[in-house]
Amino acid sequence: MSKTVNISVAGIEFCFFTKENIELTPSDYRGFATEKAIDSALKIEIVTRQNIPTAYTNCTNTFVGDCRGTEMPSHRWEVGTLPDGKEYIAIDYFTEVIPFEWIRLTYDSNNGVLEVVCRNKQSASIDPYIYPLCNILISRLLKCKKSFLIHSSVVIDNGKGYLFTAVSGTGKSTMARIWQGEGSTIVNDDMIAIRTDMEHITAFNIPMPYYIDQQRSAQLRGIFLISQSETNFIRPISGAKATLKLSANTISQPSSEIAAIEHISNVSLVAQKIPIFELGFKPDNEIVSIVRNLNL
Secondary structure (H helix, E strand, O other): OOOOOEEEOEEEEEEEEEOOOOOEEOOOHHHHHOOOOOOOOOOEEEEOOOOOOOOOOOOOOEEEEOOOOOOOOOOEEEEOOOOOOEEEEEEOOOOOOEEEEEEEEEEEEEEEEEEEEEEEOOOOOOOOOOOOOOHHHHHHHOOOOEEOOOOOOOOEEOOEEEEEEEEOOOOHHHHHHHHHHHOEEEEOHHHHHEEOOOOOOOOEEEEEEOEOOOOOOEEEEEEEEEEEEEOOOOEEEEHHHHHHHOOEEEEEOOOOOHHHHHHHHHHHHHHOOEEEEEEEEEEOOOOHHHHHHHOO
């Protein structure tokens, strides 16, 4: 019975462990699990509760997200800062598709406690990478590294990383498949972690809640704001326009004015270092040649 699971996502390490008589069972994130413990990992103890504890009070920098009535499993989440300076993420689930009624993670830079209320009170196993908890946590930890999550697909073509971003349903996955058909490797076709605090601007895939994946990354050479079009076209953009358009598809929890300014600053850093283009495309492989001819 596994009592400890080590996970690495976009260079951010977690160590989940429990002292209770339950097993930690990896599922969709198993390709991100590591065999060896990492000393610098954020260590998170999982504890079960029979009932939902009372809500925190006197919190600051709170931000609430409500995902009822969407394609994703129905839930409500909240982030904030406790009076002692620790951060928390709390999630209520409103569907039996998720085996939990409620979870809450309280953490600082080194340690955390994840409280879990299971629907089946006798549950003998828990998946530590609980959707969307860890994605929210990754987003908040990336912020400390001047980095962020973004809805996008990324491919590696001849060693070059290209990022394609747009609102849901515009063609991120279609674009990734077109490039895959031309011999490129898909890093991820839905959500990407961008790290700015490394030697290069680097894109990482993160675990997805609906398929098993392996860790991949790419050094970004170009970013493309895509739209569907009757004809293929490409035009460069820069400055404030590039920053704002790129920011529109990023994921953040602007719990304060300062946090919002910091996030825009991080996006601006990427816009300054990586060429950004508006890219209209029809679903054929001509677009691959157009991008390759840029010689980024």
